[in-house]
Amino acid sequence: MPFYRMKLVFWLLDINYEFADSEPEIRLWGISEEGRRVLVIHRGFYSYFYVVPKQDMVQETMEKIENMRGRLSQIVGTEIVERKYFGKPLKVIKVVCKDPAVLEDYAKKISKLEQVERCLEYDIRYSMKYMVDNEVSPCSWHELEVEEVKEGPNAQVDAVYLAKEVPRKVERESSPELRVLAFYPIYYSKRGSPKPERDPVIMIATLNSSGEAKIFVSNGDDSEVIRGFTEYVREYDPDVIVGFESNQKHLLYLKERSKTLGVDFSITRTGTEIHTSAYGHISITGRANVDLYDFVEDIAAIKLKTLENVAEYFGVERPRRIREYEIPSYWDDPSKRKELKEYAAECSRSIMGVASSILDFAIQLSELVGIPLDHVGTAAVGFKVEWYLIKEAHKRGELVPERVERPYRPYPGAIVLEPKPGRHEKIAVLDFKSMYPSIMIAYNVSPDTYVPPEEIKESEDYYIAPEVNHAFRKEPPGFYKEVLSELLKARNQIREKLKSLDPESPEYRALDARQKALKVIANASYGYSGWIGARWYIKPVAEATTAWGRATIRQTISIAKEMGLELIYGDTDSIFVKYEPDKVKSFLKSVGEKLRMEIKVDKVYERVIFTEAKKRYAGLLPD
Template sequence: MELAFWLLDITYGVIGNTPELRLFGITDDGKRVLVLDRSFRPYFYVIPSGDVNAVFNNVKRKLEGKVLNVEVIKRKMFGNEVDAIRVTATIPEKVRELRELAAEVPGVEDVLEADIRFSQRYLLDMGVKPSNWIVVDQCEEVKGNYQVDLVCLAKSRPRMIEEHKLPSFRVLAFDIEVYNPRGMPNPDRDPVIIISTMTKEDGVKMFVVDDNKNDAKIIREFLDYFRKYDPDIVVGYNNNGFDWPYLVNRSSRVGVRLALSRMGNPPEPSVYGHWSIIGRANVDLYNFIEEISEIKVKSLDRAAEFFGIMKRSERVLIPGHRIHEYWDDKNKRDLLLKYARDDVVSTYGLAEKLLPFAIQLSSISGLPLDQVGAASVGARVEWMIFYEAVKRGELAPNREERPYETYKGAVVLEPRPGLHENIAVIDFSSMYPSIMMKYNVSPDTLVLGDCGDCYVAPEVNYKFRRSPEGLYPGLLRILVESRRRVRDLMKKYPENSPEWVLLNERQRALKVMANAMYGYCGWLGARWYRREVAEAVTAWGRNLLRTVIEKARSLGLPIIYGDTDSLFVRNISDKVDALINYVNNELGFEVKVDKVYRRVLFTEAKKRYVGLTVEGEVDIVGFEAVRGDWAEIAKDVQENVAEIVLTTGDVGKAISYVKSVIDKVKAYQFDIDDVIIWKTLDKSLNEYKVLTPHVAAAKQLVEAGYKVGKGDMIGYVVVKGGGAKLAYKVKPYILIKDIREVDVDYYVEKQIVPAAMRILEVLGVKESQLMEGKAGKSILDYFS
């Protein structure tokens, strides 16, 4: 029979001495299917340094009886044709041993592609990608003990078809709350007290322990419900970092086998730090929020507010370290339950916003849906390059450790400090990808010697063949043309219809992946890394931006600031239009007005400004508000000062606001949570040679009987007394008995005032005005 399905997950097993690929999917009519393919075998390449036939014979003798086949095959390496020896193994587990044996053979220069995961190797060779529709022309139904509707054995190669639609998914959001009277909870000791789920069909369900905190019971109830609902996609917020490892370890501790996969296995850690639930896609939404720069604080409540799912003012907010207090106090327990409900509703709401984009990233990159968020941007781009390389017969270089090296980057102009009104930001659309396509910049087109027909990069003088089209430009052109096709297709559907939304997410993902190509060029972990490629692209970029700056000046258009691929200019419409026409028509690059600021404030530092757009949004770029080593109160002060200055035009009001915060702090009118400073232990305590504040706090926790280790977030407060060094003046927040222990002078002088002054000092405000309350001026006095 013919079987068409949307590919959700892939894994493999070994039956006897035969590897078996397992492709889990969903059909158009909603059946959950598993396609088995036993026809594929693992392989790798051996590159000879001398006579290929001699090396071939030596490799064959060395591996005789251990492999299925050894053959010589033509391939390309950085665009040049080479003779490669392909070694085909019996099962994936043998590849590492065979690779080492082959590397010992005299005349072997390198062994390539031996580190590609078997399931991903299969997808690459078949030319199919997850999160796409796949057809198997001949598939024979077989028996199998899996949680699916149909199991069949492939009798033909799978092939990918282009279908702009999605199957009907079952999506389950989940979240756990843990009893934590000792701070950081420990699954060997601390029970799970609430497991919350939300689905479209059943709404919110909550599994809550009894007063004896018997969590084995609720874990079993959750397991039963999970298997009955049978989700295709499971979503959480930091579930890879906390919920799954904790729940799996806790289940093991209380004797419950957490058999959640469609093969009856518990979740297990996998590549990129994600947790795999075989046959389903486990998606950690936190991975995607981490990449959204507009969300400064990455907590679930702030992410949900950013996307308009739930306002922070309308939900219950409980600091994580106080969960146990709300459980122990029965008068507060309902608030804890409401908090847990708000968390899972927020998680489900985020999934509705983020999953469509995640699915398209998976579809384009070739990484399975459960891996694509956890993978780095570089890894996503690399798998996309892999597919194109396989089509071209291009071998993938090995990943290697490279020493850190710098090269000249983009043009960044010195900003004009002060306040500016009516500023347009002119933005190049995909500057670096456009340069790579225009000048055929790619590792396989780089010419290190003489070249008669090459593009030559300015300043650095690296040469790139004009033809044939290189790996990077070719892939970029596919992405650009695909995006153009998708955007044309969008015009056929009403805006915000399901089809339009799906296509919109696809064009957005295509754009993101194209823009990430340059970053991959300069990523030291890249297989196809060539420093000359990255250097040449930035050189052409600098040359382009300087040309545009000269044109702007010749037009009499004042430039306030410039950075990489954007210029901040006075918003004089006819001159802005003339500059845009020049770049688009004469230089052949696409630019547009990205945004217009009603007011923007620059400091003397590059990449640091705050602006108020004409739509009323406040942008804060390069300030402490985004850093993790400042207390929440300092972050709030800085954000509020920026908003007051830009929206009201009243510096005096901003000064008064800061003074009011200082007065409240000195009167101890704040919550302990406002002054906690959070820092992660990035190594074990005994590895630290210098006593920093968070290490000092961690050592106090250990002395108090708490378990602390690498990766833990340490929350500490600066208290009165101690020595001159800050590390001697800190205390873990959990050990604070009285808020009056807090050193309020430290928070005023080292946190609140400096955070405010980063913005106000550009306007001529002195620290003494914040401390003493001298009158401020109108913002109009500071216009440039």
């Protein structure tokens, strides 16, 4: 029963949806500005897809769809709306459905009508569509009017509310104080890799963000270990559970082991089971499961992604090394069991230490691209870019293309020069600032500005890519140009603001993490353009960008040679030259003036050793 109306300001941690009384309802899990854990239920949002009719068949298509509503009973509304598709205006039919699960099936049936060209946006998940449509972002603050509900769903929160309006974003730099729990389990197996149906969990070490450490140790029955850990999760009630390989291994192991033993392993805020969800992440409803392994996978400097190496890279406590096959010998020897417990505790401390370095970035990345915190790490970088583009497309009335399977069609990549093998002293690495995004902005390279050869008109003005001769309209600004310009502008503004802040302040940490997230998405946009799984994939966009990149590097090399700089190596968007400060300074200025792109000294090696192979070198920095 509703209680009373009030204004609620809360930070969105997790989102899911359920059916209640035959109606879908969005569930927003968050933390209020007073620090209370809350659940906001939003009813009345229905999902939809778009039908693109063939030319001049809008009304006829509308009538056909209306005639199908008797068979397609979940349709609750249709309307003709104006949208853009690859920049071209068109009229489409919006088909609204009560049950989001029917969208793909209904779109498939309607697409068979002879009047229909295609159906779009039937493959966007309900909770994501809710956030995109309403400009709701995970890991950010929102305000709305709510009614407190006395008898709500089963949820481990301080209050349950019914939304009376759409949440509105509130701009705040800092996140709330999150309750974080790090955990590390150890399994006992004398026969190869541990298997949950056979091998027990002998201990689980935990550490929370208040500094409280606990270790749940088996006394011959590992059901007590799992039960103790589960009860502790409920008692401490963390917002974020962090682990290392928790998605790939640990959470599923604990789930399967608990089933084998017949013990409860409900660590969600709803008392339900954990489950595998989008991009392979393990969902813990109402909490965020953050697997740190997902965030270090792309760090090239960490060759072998072990917890020990990751901890060392981030400068936090490195646990001693005990190999998996050695665990039984430590456990079976009473004199060594204490060392095994210390190892587990060290692992939990290492995980918490790495989390303190990664969580700020993960939170900012989640808010930027719109993917919830628990699976922004598991989503491939292409999906991160794509969700950012989907958000931006919606703001512009641009329809989201379907995801289709395509054969891989290679195209020439970036230039990688043959290195001068041997040892070299005082070598400067000169790096173009956001080279590929800058190229896409400078030449208006975008799926909606690309003009096929048969559509080129003498009356229009185009940028023509070198080598490949692909044409792109100079006006109006393309979708990619607008989006990338905003990303780079936002990053530059943040970097300027950082100069005036105390590096130890919470605001500095949040903004620094934000600018890093902006950089990741801006730089990944070029790779996205050439990814065959991309919704906005058009091969000439990737080919042209790479061609302009090669031309830029060639021109840069030519300028360097003209100025007498000794070139040692070149790779994609950077060149290595003998460091002569005055010459390098003049060179940077000349490149900026001639190529309209910013190039800077990234680092200066005291000495570098190059092999004859490309991308194989070792350098020594002054520090």
